[in-house]
Structure formats: C-alpha cells, structure tokens
Amino acid sequence: MIANTLQSVAYRQSLHSMQQQLLLANADLQQQAMQDGLTGIANRRRFDQCLQQELQRSARSNTPLSLVMLDIDRFKLYNDYYGHQTGDDALKTLANCLSEVLKRQGDIAARYGGEEFALILPDSSLEDAMNVSKKIQQLLQEAAIEHKHSDVSKLLTVSIGCCSLIADIKTLKLVS
Template identity: 55%
Template sequence: MNLITEDSPLILVADDDKVTRACLRQAMEQEGYRVIEANDGESCLATFTRTQPDVVLLDAVMPIMDGFTCCNKLKDLDPEQRTPILMITALEDAESVNHAFESGAVDFVTKPIHWAVLYQRVRRLIKQVRLYAELERANQELKRLATSDGLTQVANRRHFDEYLDQEWQRSQREQAPLSLLLCDIDFFKPFNDTYGHQSGDECLQKIAALLQEAAKRSLDLAARYGGEEFAIILPNTDLEGAEQVAQDIQTNLQDLAIPHRKSQVGEIVTISMGVATTIPVPFIAPRMLIEAADRALYQAKDSGRNCYRTFQLP
C-alpha cells in the first residue's frame, strides 16, 4: 500500500451499495489516495461542498437521486469543472454512456469493475487535476506580475488606471463616494544622491509597504503611480474617511523614522499628500479625480510639505 498523507489526493466515492464502497475505498487507499464516502446523491453533494475532493467516483444507479442527476448538480457546484467525475455504471448501452457525458462525467467504467482500468483512469484524472492546478497557479502569478510594480510589489500604474475606472463606474451606479490619495516622497532626489540608489529603492519599498497597510479593506488599492509617487484608491470612502487614512499614514511614517539628513522638513523621510473625494456622475471622467488630488498635492507642497491637503469635487 502506498503511503497516505494529508497531501494525498482525495477521492469521493458515492455509491448506495456498502460492499461496493468498501471495495472502492480499499482499492483507492492501496493507490495512496485518501477516501471519503457518500451513500446517496444528497450526501454526495453535501460532502463535495464540504471537502472539495480531487476526483469523484459516482455510481450511476442510486435510489431517490440517480447518478446522472447528482452529476448535473455537481456540475452546478463546480461550473469550471475543476473536479472530474468518473461514472461507475452497469449500463453499457450507448444512450446511458451519452447521458453520463452529457451530465458532466469526464469518464466512466462499467460494472463489474475492471480494477486495472479503474486505477489507470483515476491516475490520469489525478494527473489532469494536478496539471490544471499548476496552470492556474502559473496564470495567477502571471496576472500578479502584469499588475504589480516590480520593485515595490504594490499595484502598478496600469492596474491603478484600470481599477480607478472600474470603481468609478461602480460608484457612479451606486452613488457612493470615491476617494483618492496621491502621495509624493519629499525631497527624494537628495535622498538618492546622499544614500545611493539601493537605499532609495529600499526607501520606496518601505513606503509602499506602509501604504499597502493603510489600504486595509479588500476594496482599497495601493499603487505606485510613478517614480516616488504613490496612490491609494478608497472606494465607498467620504472625505472624512480619506483624511483619517492620510493621518494614519503620517503617524506610521513618523514612527518608521527613515533617516533623511538632506530633507528640508526634518531629519527623517516624509511625504506630502493630496486627498480628493467625489460621488461620480456621468459628465465627470475619472481623470478629474486625479487632477483634483494632484491639485491638493501641490497645495500640500506649497504649504511646506510633510502634510496633506484636500479637495472635494462637486
């Protein structure tokens, strides 16, 4: 018997016959798979939802809910069909085989079970599941790389633009407030000139991490806007809420205390921020919110830096 671990593939066996379930369990466990059982269609659906198995071995002929109906319902629970279903049936006619595939099964074996065939088909399905999972992870990583800034790991400008447009449309539909923070590191060029570009990169990474932490909710987005400029999109946030985020950023940055002896506003790294808020309407474009935040940012710089200023669009 192969060693079974917590990482071993999980097989859901659904069959109303206790002896068949026991035989299938023994056969699958000998292959090194974990096994969980269901004795009818309803318990199969409940167990599937609770455990998310790698493969389902499903009997076609069961009382109350037959395997074809159960298979259809499993397909509804798993619309992307990440979990393959192998139908086990004593019905060998073409109509029943077609019915099995139309219901969502990806393969079948007939009763009495030819065990060597079952082993081979389950192995193939497990391999497909693993390959699909690897492909999905690779796609997620490619998506992350395409939408993240390589240095700071927060969202890049492209993602910022797409997300702002998305949230603008949603906020317009829901008539909800949308806020934007534009942040600029004060006297960053003198910092680079004094401490070197590696220290400059580390400074950008620390600021990005601090802003990422300030974007606490799942809807909030921290992004590198360009160079030493960052932005935070705050959906469903009014001006008061956005100001609170800005104040938290200032407090946390003060506590971080990154040395900057060439700064003209103290001995540590500081940032200036522009805060803008609006409830989007059809005749205003998202760039208007950016321009408002940018105007507030320049007001903060004109006011001596290391502060924030606000602008509320009508």
C-alpha cells in the same frame, strides 16, 4: 485495442495536467503584471484598472470615492546621498505603511511612479481620506527614516493630496 485505449487515457491525463500547470502559470503571470516588483503593492496598470472600476461603481451607487496621492519629498536628494539600495528600502517602508493603514477590502495602494504612490478609497469621504493620510504620516514619522539633505525635515516625509467625489455616469461615458 486495449493498449491504444490505455495510451489514450494516459495522453488525456497528461494533457489535463499540462493544462492545469498552464492555467496556474498564467494566473501567476497575471498577478505579476499587476504588482509592483519592488514594493509588492499594486502597480500603475492595476491602479488605472481599479480607478476606472471604482469610478463606475461610484456613479452607479451614488457613493463617494476618494483618491489620495503621495510623493516622497526630495527623494532625488535622498537617492543621491544614501544610494539607490537605501532608496529602494525607503520605498518599501512607505509601501508597508500604506498597506498597514488600508484595512478595508476594496481599498487599493499602488505605486504610481518612481517615488509617487496612490490610494483608492471606495465609499470614503474627504474626511476619511484625510484621516488615512494622517495615519500614513504618523507611521512614516514612527519609521524615522533619516533624510539629512532635505530642506523639509531631517526625516523622510511625503506630500499628500486628497480628493473625493461622487462620479457622474454622463462624465464617465465621455472618458471611456
């Protein structure tokens, strides 16, 4: 009877340990599922989730929400001339610039597509979004990534669009 009890205790401890390992592995997988593998910032799935949450928050709290979209200019030409590894390095550099600019909790930088990125800036006006955009362009210019075959500049550049709104709860219900 004592042997059975000891065996049962050991079994429960082993089961508890395996459950903890499984929970940690699941949390790690969930994190990986929301992060861009190349750049380390949020991926499109995470962006979509955050945008929906922030739109709802904006509607509830009647506060502005800004969105910034970025696209690397002439990136296909860049990849064709410098190669995909160098292109990946450029994507990582831009992601680092985005992360460096975003200081507030709740701000999200995400890789939206191949060479497209997006920022979600809760409780931010259009002017705030434009200021963030200018800082990104400045950091990218300081990075001085050569782009000989661009008709825009001899350095890697991005085109940026900004918008800001206060979400309407009635409109959100139609979207959901």
